[in-house]
Amino acid sequence: MEHWGSDMEAVGISVRLGRKTILRDLSFAACPGHLTAIAGPNGSGKTTLLRTLTADVRHSGTVTINGQRVSDMKPWELAAIRGVLAQATRIAFPFTVIEVVGLGLAAGTAAGNASLPLHALERVDLAGYANRFYHELSGGEQQRVQLARVLAQVWDPVAQDGPRWLLLDEPVSSLDIGHQLLVMELARDFARSGGGVIAVMHDLNLTAMFADRVAIMRDGRIMDIGAPKDVMTDHVLSSAYGCRLRVNATPSSDSPFLLPQVATVDSGQ
Ligand SMILES: Nc1ncnc2c1ncn2[C@@H]1O[C@H](COP(=O)(O)OP(=O)(O)OP(=O)(O)O)[C@@H](O)[C@H]1O
Numbered sequence: 001m002e003h004w005g006s007d008m009e010a011v012g013i014s015v016r017l018g019r020k021t022i023l024r025d026l027s028f029a030a031c032p033g034h035l036t037a038i039a040g041p042n043g044s045g046k047t048t049l050l051r052t053l054t055a056d057v058r059h060s061g062t063v064t065i066n067g068q069r070v071s072d073m074k075p076w077e078l079a080a081i082r083g084v085l086a087q088a089t090r091i092a093f094p095f096t097v098i099e100v101v102g103l104g105l106a107a108g109t110a111a112g113n114a115s116l117p118l119h120a121l122e123r124v125d126l127a128g129y130a131n132r133f134y135h136e137l138s139g140g141e142q143q144r145v146q147l148a149r150v151l152a153q154v155w156d157p158v159a160q161d162g163p164r165w166l167l168l169d170e171p172v173s174s175l176d177i178g179h180q181l182l183v184m185e186l187a188r189d190f191a192r193s194g195g196g197v198i199a200v201m202h203d204l205n206l207t208a209m210f211a212d213r214v215a216i217m218r219d220g221r222i223m224d225i226g227a228p229k230d231v232m233t234d235h236v237l238s239s240a241y242g243c244r245l246r247v248n249a250t251p252s253s254d255s256p257f258l259l260p261q262v263a264t265v266d267s268g269q
């Protein structure tokens, strides 16, 4: 599915928080069928961009989803189209796992399907966790419960009225390598089935493996956006992150992979 229609689009976005300009006249587009990654150093504006796309932050400029202006949409209309995994989620009440996942079901459009939260838990390898208390789970388990909640919200990648979207802020940050692969495969499958995925990522090797496109951010701007093999170069990444990075290609494919170059330590001898 190679069509580059801009079905999630942000044009001329600026965001000021307090006295600081966080995003500067930024434009970004992602299309369904693709996993689009957003990478860049801490504080570069990735979460702010994602929160702009989800209409959670005041901004100038225009954001559209499936051709509709986000600012004109009601919260329940947005909830029917896109699910959001935040960078960190605190839950103040002693909810069980199935209650947390059920919050997604209630927000979305598949509310008649009562067994869906259990299916969503299976998808994130948490079968059997339904009646555990959320606050008693490990960090990685909690992150997967939150992903199950988002999945329960936008279960079908394509609805009658258009594609659905997963907006994921660091979806694998607390996960072990096996569960990182599981979650990235799940996100890629959602895109392959016609949905749209936008994922903020710190792991550049996973990004290179799974993303169809990657945007590299720095200082509130997108430095470059395109296919990983075009964008993830020594020069772009080293200057984005301010450290020496060497990009290689895996022998089995031309997917880039990265090795940080450790500065030579002068032992003083
Ligand atoms: N509510 C706020 N008020 C003032 N400044 C803020 C606010 N939220 C974020 N910022 C600032 O905006 C900048 C971008 O923050 P953002 O959370 O978008 O970064 P990020 O790229 O997601 O970083 P990380 O990789 O650490 O998650 C940072 O310098 C941050 O300090």
Ligand SMILES: [Mg+2]
Pocket: 046, 047, 048, 087, 169
């Ligand atoms: Mg962030």
